Amino acid sequence: MLKLSNVDAYYGESCILRNLSLEVPEGKIVGLIGRNGVGKSTTLRSIMGLIKTPEGKIQMNGEDLIKLPTYERVKRGIGYVPQGRDIFPQMTVEENIELGLQPIGGKGKIPDYIYDLFPILPQFAKRKGGSLSGGQQQQLAIARALVAEPKILILDEPTEGIQPSIIKDIGAAIQKINQWKGITVLMVEQYLDFVLKHTDEINVMEKGEIIYHSETKKANAAEVQKLMTE
Amino acid sequence: MVQFINTLFNGLSLSSIILLTSLGLAITFGLMRVINMAHGEFVMIGAYTTYVVQNLFAGIFPSNVQWLFYFIALPVSFLITFLLGSVLEKLVISRLYGREIDSLLATWGISLILQQAARSIFGTQGVNVTAPFFLRGGLTIGGCTFSYNRIFILLLVALCILGVYMVMYRSGFGKKMRAVMQNRPMAQCMGINSRKVDNITFAIGSGLAGIAGCSVALLGSIDSTIGQSYIVNSFMAVVLGGVGKLVGTVLGSGIIGFSSIFTENYTSSTIAKAVVLLIVIVFLQKRPQGLFVIKSRSLDE
Numbered sequence: 001m002l003k004l005s006n007v008d009a010y011y012g013e014s015c016i017l018r019n020l021s022l023e024v025p026e027g028k029i030v031g032l033i034g035r036n037g038v039g040k041s042t043t044l045r046s047i048m049g050l051i052k053t054p055e056g057k058i059q060m061n062g063e064d065l066i067k068l069p070t071y072e073r074v075k076r077g078i079g080y081v082p083q084g085r086d087i088f089p090q091m092t093v094e095e096n097i098e099l100g101l102q103p104i105g106g107k108g109k110i111p112d113y114i115y116d117l118f119p120i121l122p123q124f125a126k127r128k129g130g131s132l133s134g135g136q137q138q139q140l141a142i143a144r145a146l147v148a149e150p151k152i153l154i155l156d157e158p159t160e161g162i163q164p165s166i167i168k169d170i171g172a173a174i175q176k177i178n179q180w181k182g183i184t185v186l187m188v189e190q191y192l193d194f195v196l197k198h199t200d201e202i203n204v205m206e207k208g209e210i211i212y213h214s215e216t217k218k219a220n221a222a223e224v225q226k227l228m229t230e
Numbered sequence: 231m232v233q234f235i236n237t238l239f240n241g242l243s244l245s246s247i248i249l250l251t252s253l254g255l256a257i258t259f260g261l262m263r264v265i266n267m268a269h270g271e272f273v274m275i276g277a278y279t280t281y282v283v284q285n286l287f288a289g290i291f292p293s294n295v296q297w298l299f300y301f302i303a304l305p306v307s308f309l310i311t312f313l314l315g316s317v318l319e320k321l322v323i324s325r326l327y328g329r330e331i332d333s334l335l336a337t338w339g340i341s342l343i344l345q346q347a348a349r350s351i352f353g354t355q356g357v358n359v360t361a362p363f364f365l366r367g368g369l370t371i372g373g374c375t376f377s378y379n380r381i382f383i384l385l386l387v388a389l390c391i392l393g394v395y396m397v398m399y400r401s402g403f404g405k406k407m408r409a410v411m412q413n414r415p416m417a418q419c420m421g422i423n424s425r426k427v428d429n430i431t432f433a434i435g436s437g438l439a440g441i442a443g444c445s446v447a448l449l450g451s452i453d454s455t456i457g458q459s460y461i462v463n464s465f466m467a468v469v470l471g472g473v474g475k476l477v478g479t480v481l482g483s484g485i486i487g488f489s490s491i492f493t494e495n496y497t498s499s500t501i502a503k504a505v506v507l508l509i510v511i512v513f514l515q516k517r518p519q520g521l522f523v524i525k526s527r528s529l530d531e
């Protein structure tokens with residue numbers, strides 16, 4: 001489905017990703033974990049085309065995305081939920097969700113399953129996105145990314161700053177998205193238990209490289225924990 | 231009482247003219263954060279377009295339908311300044327996003343070029359547009375006279391505000407435009423071609439300046455510096471209202487228009503200008519963000 005081969009990425013002069021290779025198989029939920037500043041979010045931003053990647057290939061279903069602008073990558077079927085949510089604060093909840101329809105022409109109906117996944121959103125349909133709590137904004141950001149039914153959903157720290165009860169809902173929603181619609185998921189996280197519970201594969205990053213990869217059910221949690229704290 | 235009502239009407243009229251010239255600026259400066267010093271010259275182009283359309287009509291159509299020229303001049307002024315705005319954005323502004331001082335200097339240079347071009351084409355002497363017959367004279371009620379052309383401008387402003395509102399809040403393009411202005415990278419991640427949206431947004435702002443030019447052509451002589459007369463008040467209205475808020479621009483224009491006319495009524499036009507500037511400075515010292523602030527709950531609570 002999604003394949004990164006020997007990708008380098010820079011912020012100014014600083015090299016953040018070095019020769020990074022990562023594969024996200026179709027239909028799987030893949031976790032990408034690591035300490036702060038190892039390049040997890042940069043990996044996702046590289047996939048989205050939000051930062052330049054002078055070296056390497058980023059392929060989706062065999063097509064190289066590297067020369068495509070962000071909006072064209074999204075039209076190829078990538079849904080993105082960034083760190084900090086980045087909902088549009090001055091737009092209503094409904095408008096935020098409708099914006100998610102842009103990759104398929106901006107028109108159409110919001111699929112019913114979006115509100116089945118996040119039943120709280122219809123109650124706030126006419127409220128400004130910026131007035132929602134952090135957890136509600138996270139649900140809104142995921143709903144917005146899903147509304148055009150992407151082939152792959154990319155999530156950047158979906159549990160960051162969220163209260164435990166909502167983390168549980170978000171975890172359940174991610175699994176339902178995968179099971180109901182067959183949407184592939186790539187998720188960056190620091191919350192190890194969440195990754196162990198909700199993913200099929202796990203990757204650990206360090207200094208811009210993948211240093212550990214395993215099927216989640218076969219992963220050694222203690223070893224992963226050690227890699228994350230060393 | 232009559233004098234007070236007349237002053238009130240003059241204040242309303244000046245506010246509407248400032249608002250008309252500010253509307254485009256509220257989009258290019260307020261929403262896109264582009265300091266377009268050539269905005270006044272788009273007003274000038276709109277005014278000269280009206281003059282050219284008038285002359286073309288005079289050469290082609292019989293005198294009994296000459297008055298129709300103005301209804302053709304309005305959309306033509308919008309269209310010409312829209313297209314010029316689009317070209318300017320594509321060639322210059324798009325390369326200067328995020329570089330406010332550079333864009334200020336570049337657009338100031340363009341403003342000088344456009345003024346000189348106008349002098350070369352139309353000469354240094356002012357030219358005049360003859361108002362259509364139904365805009366001549368005024369409506370007299372109880373000793374107060376309300377000139378038809380100023381009433382017409384009030385209606386035109388109301389129509390423009392409605393148009394801008396419909397585009398921004400009731401159209402698919404408006405939704406894309408607001409998304410790009412609020413969070414450009416995220417708008418791209420929604421599948422929006424932000425460069426295209428920038429271009430059309432800037433062109434709409436310029437087109438509104440063209441309509442403003444078409445209306446100020448009714449009020450006096452047109453020359454290459456006509457835009458300069460409005461640009462300072464327009465910038466002040468946008469900043470006073472709160473950058474990024476259209477309703478703020480409406481109120482900002484009102485404050486500047488009314489305070490200008492009322493002060494001028496009891497003092498002189500020079501003192502009025504100084505007083506308005508003082509009001510703006512004092513207000514922005516107390517409330518630098520302007521009348522209206524964009525509120526949002528913290529994202530990381």
